[in-house]
Amino acid sequence: MVDQIAVEKILEKVKFRDWKWRCGMMADGCFIQAAWRGTDSATGEPVELRGRKWFVSRHSLEDEVVKTCWLAVEVALKHEA
Numbered sequence: 001m002v003d004q005i006a007v008e009k010i011l012e013k014v015k016f017r018d019w020k021w022r023c024g025m026m027a028d029g030c031f032i033q034a035a036w037r038g039t040d041s042a043t044g045e046p047v048e049l050r051g052r053k054w055f056v057s058r059h060s061l062e063d064e065v066v067k068t069c070w071l072a073v074e075v076a077l078k079h080e081a
Helices: 004-011 062-080
Strands: 020-026 029-039 046-050 054-057
Touching: 004 020, 004 029, 004 062, 029 062, 054 062
Parallel strands: none
Antiparallel strands: 020 029, 029 046, 029 054
């Protein structure tokens, strides 16, 4: 079983570019959200961009948390493309 603190410890080991991970409580588990520096499409200014929040059940294994991170990256990259 994982809680927010356990997920945060897993996220410390998950690296992709210079992206950061956000984590918070959500329903019966927590969420994972990718954040990175990018350009605001309306203003052209540099800003922090964030992907959607991905739910992680409190019953998740470490492998499931890591795979959820992969999905978060994949979907964010497709959106940016």
